[in-house]
Amino acid sequence: xxxxxxxxxxxxxxxxxxxxxxxxxxxxxxxxxxxxxxxxxxxxxxxxxxxxxxxxxxxxxxxxxxxxxxxxxxxxxxxxxxxxxxxxxxxxxxxxxxxxxxxxxxxxxxxxxxxxxxxxxxxxxxxxxxxxxxxxxx
Amino acid sequence: xxxxxxxxxxxxxxxxxxxxxxxxxxxxxxxxxxxxxxxxxxxxxxxxxxxxxxxxxxxxxxxxxxxxxxxxxxxxxxxxxxxxxxxxxxxxxxxxxxxxxxxxxxxxxxxxxxxxxxxxxxxxxxxxxxxxxxxxxxxxxxxxxxxxxxxxxxxxxxxxxxxxxxxxxxxxxxxxxxxxxxxxxxxxxxxxxxxxxxxxxxxxxxxxxxxxxxxxxxxxxxxxxxxxxxxxxxxxxxxxxxxxxxxxxxxxxxxxxxxxxxxxxxxxxxxxxxxxxxxxxxxxxxxxxxxxxxxxxxxxxxxxxxxxxxxxxxxxxxxxxxxxxxxxxxxxxxxxxxxxxxxxxxxxxxxxxxxxxxxxxxxxxxxxxxxxxxxxxxxxxxxxxxxxxxxxxxxxxxxxxxxxxxxxxxxxxxxxxxxxxxxxxxxxxxxxxxxxxxxxxxxxxxxxxxxxxxxxxxxxxxxxxxxxxxxxxxxxxxxxxxxxxxxxxxxxxxxxxxxxxxxxxxxxxxxxxxxxxxxxxxxxxxxxxxxxxxxxxxxxxxxxxxxxxxxxxxx
Numbered sequence: 132x133x134x135x136x137x138x139x140x141x142x143x144x145x146x147x148x149x150x151x152x153x154x155x156x157x158x159x160x161x162x163x164x165x166x167x168x169x170x171x172x173x174x175x176x177x178x179x180x181x182x183x184x185x186x187x188x189x190x191x192x193x194x195x196x197x198x199x200x201x202x203x204x205x206x207x208x209x210x211x212x213x214x215x216x217x218x219x220x221x222x223x224x225x226x227x228x229x230x231x232x233x234x235x236x237x238x239x240x241x242x243x244x245x246x247x248x249x250x251x252x253x254x255x256x257x258x259x260x261x262x263x264x265x266x267x268x269x
Numbered sequence: 270x271x272x273x274x275x276x277x278x279x280x281x282x283x284x285x286x287x288x289x290x291x292x293x294x295x296x297x298x299x300x301x302x303x304x305x306x307x308x309x310x311x312x313x314x315x316x317x318x319x320x321x322x323x324x325x326x327x328x329x330x331x332x333x334x335x336x337x338x339x340x341x342x343x344x345x346x347x348x349x350x351x352x353x354x355x356x357x358x359x360x361x362x363x364x365x366x367x368x369x370x371x372x373x374x375x376x377x378x379x380x381x382x383x384x385x386x387x388x389x390x391x392x393x394x395x396x397x398x399x400x401x402x403x404x405x406x407x408x409x410x411x412x413x414x415x416x417x418x419x420x421x422x423x424x425x426x427x428x429x430x431x432x433x434x435x436x437x438x439x440x441x442x443x444x445x446x447x448x449x450x451x452x453x454x455x456x457x458x459x460x461x462x463x464x465x466x467x468x469x470x471x472x473x474x475x476x477x478x479x480x481x482x483x484x485x486x487x488x489x490x491x492x493x494x495x496x497x498x499x500x501x502x503x504x505x506x507x508x509x510x511x512x513x514x515x516x517x518x519x520x521x522x523x524x525x526x527x528x529x530x531x532x533x534x535x536x537x538x539x540x541x542x543x544x545x546x547x548x549x550x551x552x553x554x555x556x557x558x559x560x561x562x563x564x565x566x567x568x569x570x571x572x573x574x575x576x577x578x579x580x581x582x583x584x585x586x587x588x589x590x591x592x593x594x595x596x597x598x599x600x601x602x603x604x605x606x607x608x609x610x611x612x613x614x615x616x617x618x619x620x621x622x623x624x625x626x627x628x629x630x631x632x633x634x635x636x637x638x639x640x641x642x643x644x645x646x647x648x649x650x651x652x653x654x655x656x657x658x659x660x661x662x663x664x665x666x667x668x669x670x671x672x673x674x675x676x677x678x679x680x681x682x683x684x685x686x687x688x689x690x691x692x693x694x695x696x697x698x699x700x701x702x703x704x705x706x707x708x709x710x711x712x713x714x715x716x717x718x719x720x721x722x723x724x725x726x727x728x729x730x731x732x733x734x735x736x737x738x739x740x741x742x743x744x745x746x747x748x749x750x751x752x753x754x755x756x757x758x759x760x761x762x763x764x765x766x767x768x769x770x771x772x773x774x775x776x777x778x779x780x781x782x783x784x785x786x787x788x789x790x791x792x793x794x795x796x797x798x799x800x801x802x803x804x805x806x807x808x809x810x811x812x813x814x815x816x817x818x819x820x821x822x823x824x
Contacts, residue, residue: 147398154715159715197382203397226637228636246602247603
């Protein structure tokens with residue numbers, strides 16, 4: 132069976148320059164057999180959504196450590212819906228206070244991984260989430 | 270080494286080998302956190318080749334291995350300098366005055382990301398970021414509020430500002446003037462280190478060439494006008510946070526330093542003069558012995574580089590003076606109180622390594638900006654080390670220790686190896702362009718993550734000794750969402766009330782000067798700041814002339 136590899140965009144929205152986590156996660160996803168596109172720094176939500184559409188990605192991982200997470204998660208999810216790509220899985224991580232996480236999940240994020248999360252947890256979660264998404268599509 | 274010792278050591282080793290067959294050690298082999306081999310024990314023969322006068326020397330003397338002053342902390346403690354800033358100038362001014370009342374001895378300003386990247390608060394790129402990781406500064410008006418009731422002739426101020434460093438320095442100079450403090454009485458530091466922004470921190474604006482010009486313009490201007498100002502803080506901190514090893518931190522920082530000295534010398538400046546005002550900034554992580562050795566090695570290496578490579582004879586220009594911050598990336602979101610202990614170990618290593626100033630992180634920084642309470646504990650940690658631990662009462666107390674001197678050599682050797690490779694490539698700018706530095710850092714970061722997941726490296730509370738905890742219960746600092754709106758309203762009001770003709774003239778002057786490479790931009794920028802041109806306007810003009818840097822993505 133010719134099954135398509137999971138395609139993920141790992142994105143750094145806004146002005147935040149902390150890219151260690153994004154790059155470590157991107158490499159871990161790649162090592163787990165996924166196709167990963169890393170956007171680089173200073174991406175506007177519009178640019179990120181554009182990349183997601185262009186790459187026909189199954190998921191987008193957002194990394195943010197500047198405290199602007201609520202703004203960017205919400206904006207990206209809204210734009211995806213506007214572009215009729217609301218089925219793209221949105222997940223992320225960074226320095227995000229526990230109390231802010233429910234709001235991000237309510238807005239439509241699939242998961243938010245805090246500091247100290249093993250990359251294997253992200254990988255497993257994403258594999259499962261993509262499988263569920265594909266099941267729904269069939 | 271005498272024969273008796275050699276004989277005894279051989280016997281000892283043989284005895285250990287026998288007992289190892291019964292009682293294995295915890296691991297097959299031991300290394301430092303940065304991967305340097307660590308022997309079972311070190312003896313006098315391990316430092317046999319050390320020449321005290323050549324390699325260690327006396328405190329305050331070349332090669333400064335033991336510190337940059339003869340009396341070190343017996344004279345005066347390091348500057349206790351807590352990095353702070355959030356929301357608007359009003360809130361941050363209040364936090365600074367709290368810190369000063371608690372005994373902090375120097376200020377350290379954290380700017381928000383739009384300020385660090387040369388955008389005004391009303392710029393579309395600033396959306397969502399205003400006042401988040403630091404204070405929002407759009408114009409001299411904000412800066413006046415930020416330092417309200419803080420006499421600039423009494424405190425020294427460090428500003429973490431890089432690409433637009435000239436603009437923020439100009440604002441500081443203007444606030445001083447308004448307080449009646451002349452430029453030559455101001456003391457402090459601007460980070461002004463663009464190379465590590467390309468490598469690890471990400472707040473660049475312009476391409477390397479004009480960026481290096483802005484930096485050397487500052488060197489030149491300050492040598493003549495602001496002689497007590499540290500014109501750059503060449504930073505390994507962020508390189509380490511991005512995942513580098515300790516030896517890489519030293520190597521890449523000093524290689525950046527070499528690039529700045531070369532650029533300034535090329536401009537015709539004398540390293541014996543501007544060299545005095547170069548300062549450094551290092552990280553302190555958990556591997557205590559390696560960290561102490563790292564600081565000592567960095568000092569010795571820089572003295573050697575300045576003397577041998579650049580022919581610098583002025584001892585003050587050979588000295589590596591440095592600020593330290595404890596390692597943000599070592600803090601855990603799990604059991605955050607444990608971070609107090611990590612910070613203590615790290616801070617102690619920097620004191621035993623001879624730091625000139627220190628920021629201790631707060632326990633809650635893996636979760637949010639630090640609360641006032643946790644900042645208080647972090648500062649007290651420094652005070653306890655200074656006043657109670659006793660380690661400050663004799664200079665460089667670990668010198669001569671077999672393992673410390675061996676590791677100091679080990680770091681130096683490894684770091685010079687990297688610097689040699691960078692030289693071979695044609696210098697730091699080329700190494701960055703080729704992604705060499707970024708790749709090494711990322712590989713180290715990935716390897717560390719792998720070792721944590723494989724439980725080869727243990728992080729208490731994260732991959733061992735976990736406990737169930739209620740993470741929502743900690744009182745965290747939140748930045749009010751209205752900060753952006755308030756800041757934008759202030760800016761709009763400023764633009765209505767200032768002399769807009771003076772502003773557009775001043776900006777035009779900057780544009781003209783920027784396109785003539787031999788012009789020093791500082792006086793033009795001061796002029797523009799003085800009539801309340803905004804930071805975004807000044808950087809906007811420079812963006813038009815210089816263009817913008819685009820990241821070389823290395824993965």
